[in-house]
Amino acid sequence: MQSGLGRTLVLLSGGALATAGWGAVFPFLYADISSARGLGGGVATATFTAFAIGSIIAAPLAGWSADRANPTVVAALARVAMAISTVLLAFAANPMSVWLAAAGFGAALAMSQPAIQVILLERTPADRRRDVFAWQFIATNLGAAAGAALGGMLVDLSSPAGMRPVYLLAAAVALVSAAVVAMAGRGAHAAAGRSGAGERATGSVSYGKILARKPIRWLLGIALLITLACYAQFDAGLPAYVLKSTTVNPAVLGAAVAVNAVLVAALTGPVVAYTRRRRGTSLLALCAVLWVGCWAVFGLPLLVGGFDSIFVFLGFAALSLGETMMAPILSPLAASLAPEGAAGRTMAAVTGATTVATAIGPILSGALLGLDLPAVFIAMQMLFCVAAAVAALRLRRMAPGSTGRPPQKFQIPELVG
Structure with a gap:
């Protein structure tokens, strides 16, 4: 814990703990609210919208707090708020209480993310930020996979209170995560001062500026489009399309999702190492182009019969390659474009754009699939990907020096501690 490397590893582990806790709940939330509690599919769907609304409302304050307050305190308190919201969600008995608890969790999550990112930025030289954010992405995916596996063994959807032990476990893990983050993030302000980064030296930069x-x-537009084409559909539109418009059964879908998570964790390091001399904007464009192909593969069952499971597995596997390019790049790129003293607010704005996408994406896909237009659903995702690729190339010409010098080797560096 005395070295910067040790603190960074512990900080990443603390973030993964919180993800694991919520990962045990999230895959089963819709079924719990709609069926086990008997509140119906409409209430369950609106719960995910409430998450997004809470995040959107909190995003401006989250960025300001990350820049102006102690980011360690902000991140730790946000995780405590996540624990409280999870407990409230466990015992919510009517739609309004469910939605309020969900909005509270979304707000707490939004408060936590920029603070953690600012701590990582302060502890990481500019030329190694992509590596650290790659490790953060790996830890998050492994945490989510472990949580989902544990939740699958513990979940009980046969009664309204059957999932409460899983919610309470997630809340306890969030509290442990808060303690770990508080311990690992100590000295973040001092680290910034010694490095001369001056990330929070200026407090007058408004969101308007x-x-x-x-x-x-343009970066916000890219984040919105690329999220619409992937993460906004990953938990809602894509599973609904697979189960409704193909012959794939839930067990095969679950296996394909698991393969995606494992590949993301396995490929992120090598992909970042291989692409380190590429500009972040170019990689975002490449990610979007790859996802055009992914959605084409997902659409093949509409044209070719008898191979639906194979196409779905290939689609989820190919999605993972694009994910390994997007996640480690977006935050460092936002930081490189940010005005001095406004890294947290800039990254919060990007998070807000992705949250808006996750809020409206399921609505669009739900409408198209509800009208039995799966081909239009696939075409819409491909259009989003093409637009994101064009925008990324435009940003590359607009800000050619914004990505920073790439690091020389893949590692979490010995950071200032």
């Missing part, structure tokens, strides 16, 4: 920068507006 941040959004006045054209490259940042």
